[in-house]
Amino acid sequence: MAKGVRGVKRVTKKELKEDKLVTNLLKARTFVETRQKYILVAVGAVVAVIILISLWSQSKAKSDSQAAFELTQALHQGQGSNPGAMADRFTQIADRYSGTQAGDDALFFVAQMKAMDKKPEEALQAYDEYLRQGDRSGLHYPAALAGKASVLEDLQRPREAAEFYVKAANYRSDWYASPLYRLDAGRAFRAAGDTAKAQEQYRYVLEHFPKTTFSKEAEEELTRLNGTASR
The missing domain is CATH 1.20.5 (Single alpha-helices involved in coiled-coils or other helix-helix interfaces)
Structure with missing residues (x-):
């Protein structure tokens, strides 16, 4: 370098x-x-x-x-x-x-008040609105089904009413109001001329709720229906 x-x-x-x-x-x-x-x-x-x-x-x-x-x-x-x-x-x-x-x-309360105010069509609309968007797990839901059924009875639509009473009763089989709704369904079916369906509801109460006050009423209604059918 x-x-x-x-x-x-x-x-x-x-x-x-x-x-x-x-x-x-x-x-x-x-x-x-x-x-x-x-x-x-x-x-x-x-x-x-x-x-x-x-x-x-x-x-x-x-x-x-x-x-x-x-x-x-x-x-x-x-x-x-x-x-x-x-x-x-x-x-x-x-x-x-x-x-x-x-x-x-x-x-739900709008529907109830409309029914009390003798406005069944408006009550029916309010019940339908609640049933569409209300809480299905709450106790108001089966009460709304039964409320709608009652309004349908007022509107002279007993068969539809009976079906909604059955839906309310089926909400929960062990629910305290279930036998009451069965009796209501039986009444509505009877008004619709469907004796067999009415008897079915009363027998259900006798079989599943034998120790309740509702069973006595179911037995009386069933006896009345059987007597009418035998005439």
């Missing part, structure tokens, strides 16, 4: 790795800096969704609570009131808090 001429320094593997690391870090930094606006927007969107979900949950809980309060207040203050006025109040609660438990329950 000529004197005064420096040799070329060899680059080690370690130095190459360090150089690549620095290059990659610089690239990453450049990527973040050039796209910082979009990254912040994306993060902001995620945060916004989380906040909206939180606010929606809080709002729904507040609506549920307020609906329950207003429904309880209406039930308490409405005792002895005009059923037409009460129907209007329950309708307001149902409309204002649609989708909440209490809002749906208000529909």
Whole structure:
């Protein structure tokens, strides 16, 4: 090697790795800096969704609570009131808090008040609306089925009424109101001229609820039907 001429320094593997690391870090930094606006927007969107979900949950809980309060207040203050006025109040609660438990329950009371106010068609409509969207696991559900059956009887539609009484009775076989709805179904079937179906309901009560006060009534009705059939 000529004197005064420096040799070329060899680059080690370690130095190459360090150089690549620095290059990659610089690239990453450049990527973040050039796209910082979009990254912040994306993060902001995620945060916004989380906040909206939180606010929606809080709002729904507040609506549920307020609906329950207003429904309880209406039930308490409405005792002895005009059923037409009460129907209007329950309708307001149902409309204002649609989708909440209490809002749906208000529909049930709308139907009851309409029936008491001698407006069977409107009562039937309210019962149908409740049965479509109400809680099927709640006790209001079978009561609504029976309520609809009662309205159908008022409208001189006994066979349809009987079928809904049976649905109410079948809600749960061990439910305390089941034998009562069976008796109601028997009465409606008898009014529809279907003696066999009526007898079937009364026999069901005698067989499955023998130690209840309903069994005596079922026996009396069955005896009456058998006597009528033998004439």
